[in-house]
Amino acid sequence: MSDSPLLISDRDGVRVITVHRPEKLNALNAATLDALHTAFDAAAEDAAVRVVVLTGAGPKAFVAGADIAEMAGLTPVQGRDFSQRGQRMMRRVERMPKPVIAMINGFALGGGLELAMCCHLRIAADSAKVGQPEINLGLIPGFGGTQRLLRLAGRAAALELCLAGAPIDAARAHQLGIVNRVVPAAELDAETMKLATQLATAAPLALRGILDCIIHGGETGLEEGLEYETAQFGLIFSTDDMREGTSAFLERRKPEFHGR
Template sequence: MSDVVLLDVRDRIALVTLNRPQKLNALNYELIDRLMALLDRIEVDAGVRAVILTGAGDRAFSAGADIPEFSASVRRGTETAVRDFVRRGQAMTSRLEAFRKPVIAAVNGIAFGGGCEITEAVHLAIASDKAMFAKPEIALGMPPTFGGTQRLPRLAGRKRALELLLTGEPFAPARALEIGLVNRVVPHDELLPAARDLAARIIRHSPLAIGGIITAVTRGLNMGIAEGLQIESEQFARMAPSHDLGEGLAAWIARRPPVYSGR
């Protein structure tokens, strides 16, 4: 079994670690494929309610794509590069974005290129005060290809995103917080505890409601308000006959803590 991505499950939280520290956790094809397989496993595991995604070592969350491997794909032609690199990376970030269990990035160091695009795609992100972000693809003579030209403008606004995309210059955690790329910046030693605390505050609620909110927000962002409201209504309709909604209402009326079953 590949160890380029590690999985540790405790207290209903899956800690997923990108594990190529000697390569600054660069996203080679093996790592992306392993991450996708673990997400498939986590999705159907009722014992896992949230995911924390981080990088091995103290230097990097992920420095981005594995450039030597990507370069080899480019040399084999456009069709190969699009199939092996672009589609694989976009499938990864789309999977993270649409995952119905909350995914929290714990950005422990460099988050360049694809590492920044993962941060853009996940639902929530906490950054170490030692983290550093960049959109350096422009220096390679190319645009971002894992969704960065689409998600960053939606988070930061068009002009702020274009400045980062067109200069490729690194930016600090404070800037990432200012533009909405991360939710919080914490001292480095407090990063994983802060991520676990956030996950714990989320998973005390109904997993059905959590999934419905993530789906409604993720899909609705790319639609007009009328279509978004329809998605919101559909997610409520899924909850209406559930045990969790009945339990939540009954607990509220009785002034007691709810006990959710995920059904």
Template sequence: MEYSTLLYGVEDGIGTITINRPKALNALNGAVMADFTDLLPKIAADEAVKVVIITGSGNKSFVAGADITEMQKMSAIEGRKWGKLGHEVFDKIEKLPQPVIAAVNGFALGGGCELAMACDIRIAADSALFGQPEVGLGITPGFAGTQRLPRLVGKGIAKELIYTASNIDAQEAYRIGLANKVVPAAELMEAAQKLAKKIMSKSSTAVQLCKAAINEGLDVDLASGSAYESEVFGLCFATEDQKEGMTAFVEKRKPVFTGK
């Protein structure tokens, strides 16, 4: 699959998406969103892909935000349509059945921070910079920054970051829970792939059901989330992976999962 703004490849069960607009610091524009819209359903349907990694081209920027030159002259109707498209694309990323790791290799500002937050796990290079600078441009975050950031770091910290348009470095992002891990920039992709392989050593069916249960539970009350968990827990007992995993445990050997 070839795209004008994305590089995509699959190796050993890991699908890697690289946003490839390095001269624009990988800023999100209509072409990027169109490429994501085409690619994501194909990944979702590909059983050979067990984990997805999203990163940016070059060593300066993951995604420096949405493309200001494209947004500058938008009308209110056009701005709403653009924001809605961003929500739709990032929701597709969040709802991919496969776990998604953001390998944040530099600027993750505005739409870039929002993209990283739509992923399940964020590994940051020590050179990464996170922030929601929108109020400094006279707008609000438009791709769910006001929704995902408080859910990740808490309401008070999220409000401070958004109200002040402050950028934070990788270590501060780790301290507040925005980044799961910080590694030297030269080791970023290796660390992301290592984590992907660790996830892949487990039952892909169970991992995907866990992702569904977590995502579903965050949007409902505890009782409803617990009921959903009970359902997916029960489903596990209809799988070959459950039988293999528990048999291997009893037999004191490593399980060999097939995702069935």
């Protein structure tokens, strides 16, 4: 029996990575952070993987937060190191060259919401709850929560969630722009895989170009971002996928993309 905190499976170009610590509501400890980093490295390098879906085991939690039992005894230096470890992993997810979808099946609190926010897209069950409750433990978010929440939902919402520490339901999270879609819990897997399968059939190099432009370019000023987009647009014209896509359109047939 594997001691890995993750379950990994593949479905037609979609890699599903499940945080599997149900007895801890999938809380993130150091070993889980490292396992996730390794898993995303592997998914990035595997040409057969077009899209990654990230979720949590069991019906209760996506990831309920960082592992409080592990954090409680940390020194200031160890706390900083733990924060950096989490931020490195989440930056790895955010900088993936393939789309990453968070399938939020339950509580996404603290480190769990931070993990969901570093994914490119988020689909939540209508029963899910999200939040940054660190203030209730005398802590602040440490895996990027203050920064990604600010960028996704704006200053007012980021301050409210981080200062008050109260979770919000999926509908409110959708209203604030924290999640892309909310679906009935019973349909979460099917709806997420429907989107993942759609993306898995799209042109991989074009997907990567879009991710690069929005993630990398979005961290620069407008002029730099526009220049980056132009450079990526030009590069796409060197690909077989671009020629296949335009030819298929003109010939009124469905394109077949191969990532070349």
